[in-house]
Amino acid sequence: MLARIQSIMWPLMFLFVGFSLILILYLGGLKVIDGRMSVGTLTAFFVYLAMLIWPMIAFGWVINILQQGAASMSRLAKILDTEPEIKDGPSTDHNITGLSGKVEFRNVSFRHKNAQRNALEGITLTIPAGTTLAVVGYTGSGKTTLVNLIPRLLDVTEGELLIDDVDIRTIPLAVLRSRIGYVPQETFLFSETIAENIRYGGEGRDPEDVRRSAEIAQLQKDVAEFPKQYDTMLGERGITLSGGQKQRTSIARALMRRPQILILDDALSSVDTYTEEEILKRLRGVMKGQTSILISHRISTVKEADLIVVLNEGRIVERGVHDELVMQGGIYAELHRKQLLEEEIEHL
Ligand SMILES: Nc1ncnc2c1ncn2[C@@H]1O[C@H](COP(=O)(O)OP(=O)(O)O)[C@@H](O)[C@H]1O
Ligand SMILES: [Mg+2]
Structure with a gap:
């Protein structure tokens, strides 16, 4: 016009x-x-x-x-000027300044606004501090909805969600979110330098931290080849990253704040299996004692987790460690079998 x-x-x-x-x-x-x-x-x-x-x-x-x-x-x-719907309320305890990372779902159900049916149904699940939980399931099974409850991007509509044994609403939002590293399914990068993109949300930290995070996310080799290394511009005015590079930048960003709880929502899907293994190995090192939640379609990502849950239509239908789930012969075993086949075909 x-x-x-x-x-x-x-x-x-x-x-x-x-x-x-x-x-x-x-x-x-x-x-x-x-x-x-x-x-x-x-x-x-x-x-x-x-x-x-x-x-x-x-x-x-x-x-x-x-x-x-x-x-x-x-x-x-x-x-x-928009007032956020989710904010600190009268039950917030401002004496809480940190987290230890235990997450507990007690019979949690959740329905999105304007949705016909519940996206989550009767979820009961405890993730002890310092352990790794993996969530597997088909698209639309409720994985993203489940993890969105933890940094309170969504608020539980039924049941209880506890962190460190207190209701999640007791913890000040700023504390909760600053202690959680969340790598969303869709990465979002700014038209800024790669260092700024990694630092985002962890302002004021040592520049050495940017390098450390990039190293864990296996981004340092890529950055070394960029025209101006960490000062290389991304986006419209700079270079375009590949899907895998974007995901790894996003992971490095989440690691900047040295999170107590790290959530990766299908954040390794565009990364090749070798690099993925390297990242997971390093994450296991730095997240020792911290809680990790991994969502993935790939069995290779989740098989080492302390606990694996399979979601289907909003319910937990299988839970256990890798070997147990393969034995059970359910959705997990089926996924495992298919991916073994795919690997074999690739190597033919
Ligand atoms: N913002 C939303 N509004 C309404 N329905 C939603 C919204 N986000 C997700 N859903 C629905 O909730 C269900 C679970 O979605 P999601 O948690 O994104 O699954 P997954 O991450 O496992 O693919 C799906 O049926 C989806 O259509
Ligand atoms: Mg999802």
């Missing part, structure tokens, strides 16, 4: 300016010929007018920019 008006406005304006100059020249010329005006007067008038044209156009331009800015500002203000 704006573009269309502008595309008509500019030619029209120049046409109008051109015509008025011709008109003045013509009428003025007639008067000069009649001897009612001197050539000097006409010339002076003409030059003054020409000098006025540009400031007039510039003035219009500035007004235009001001109006566009005001429109954008009001849209921004609307977002900035």
Whole structure:
């Protein structure tokens, strides 16, 4: 709309300016010929007018920019003024300043707003501090919904969610979220340097921390090959990362805050299996004593976890360690069998 008006406005304006100059020249010329005006007067008038044209156009331009800015500002203000639905309440205990990382679901059910049915149904699950939980299940089984409850991106609608044996609402949101490293399914990077992208959310930390996180996420070799290493711009004004590089940047970002609880929501799906193994090995090192929650389609990612749960239509249908689940012959065993077959085919 704006573009269309502008595309008509500019030619029209120049046409109008051109015509008025011709008109003045013509009428003025007639008067000069009649001897009612001197050539000097006409010339002076003409030059003054020409000098006025540009400031007039510039003035219009500035007004235009001001109006566009005001429109954008009001849209921004609307977002900035939005009161979040999930916030600290009267039950918040501001004496809590840290987490130890135990997570417990007690008969939790959850229904998304405007959804017809529950996305989670009667989830009962304890993740002791310092252990690794893996969540497996088909697309739409509720994996993302389950982990979104932990940093309170969503609030439990039925049942109880406890962290360190207290209701999650008791913990100040700022404490909760600053102690959780969450790598979402969809990575989001800014048109900024790669260092800024990794540092995001962990401001004020030692630059050495950026390197440390990148090293754990197996990003350092990639960065070494970028034109300006950690100062390389990403996005529109810089280089485009591959899917796997994006995921690894996102993991490095989550590690910046040295989280007590680390959640990877299918965050290794675009990473090749060799690199994945390297990352998991390092994560096991740095997350020793911290809680990790891994969501994955790949058995290779989850097989070493302390506990594996299989979600199906919002319910936990299988739970145990790798060997037990393979023995059970359920969804997990089926996934395992398929992926073994795929590997064999790849190696043919
Ligand atoms: N924001 C939402 N609003 C309504 N329904 C949703 C929303 N997000 C997810 N769902 C539904 O909840 C179910 C579980 O989704 P999700 O947790 O994303 O599954 P997964 O991560 O296992 O693929 C799906 O049926 C999905 O359609
Ligand atoms: Mg998901």
